[in-house]
Amino acid sequence: MNIALIGASGNAGSRILAELVRRNHMVTAIARDTARIATAPGVRAVGIDLHDGAALADVLRGHDAVISSVHFLASGPDALIEAVKASGVRRYLVVGGAGSLEVAPGQRLIDSPDFPAAYRDEALAGAAFLDKLRGETDLDWTFLSPSAVFAPGERTGTFRLGGDALLTNANGSSISFEDYAIALVDELEVPAHIRRRFTVGY
Secondary structure (H helix, E strand, C coil): CEEECCCCCCHHHHHHHHHHCCCCCCEEEECCCHHHHCCCCEEEEEECCCCCCCCCHHHHHCCCEECCCCCCHHHCCHHHHHHEEEEECCCCEEHHHHHCCCEEEEEEEEHCCCCCCHHHHHHHHHHHHHHHHHCCCCEEEEECCCEEECCCCCCCCEEEEEECCCCCCCCCEEEEHHHHHHHHHHHHHHHCCCEEEEEEEE
């Protein structure tokens, strides 16, 4: 497949790029600083300002799918969604956040009293992005939320998938960037959550 990956140089984005390359996809890797994008066969690095919607739409045009892996506070949902729609690409996968996942019926993780204040604004922006997507009918979108701890680790290929509830085990709630990338590219290749949010964790 021919994939456009927005945020290809970030923590999650770089692992997603590696997973796409591992599976022999062609990738247009988009980032502000192309020097930080790993060089690999089938990868074309493109530097662009995400706030320039027309330019972004031009870069996205002609791809089979778009993957967005950028901080929510660094890019407005309206601008990104409208750029994808303007490009004519229907399949849109978003690296989501954990804050909007439920820890009890009707209670989101972000609403927990011990939710870290440092992450609150980003989590709220992620929840707003998900709400925006849920009202979107022109795109075949998927929003994949990681577990509470989203960090570098191993590529094990062993994890669980869930829906809107935070996944936990005896060690808490976590997923590595590497295993998250597997779950996201699995969804890309065999869509099972069209116009839905799902989550991944150990």
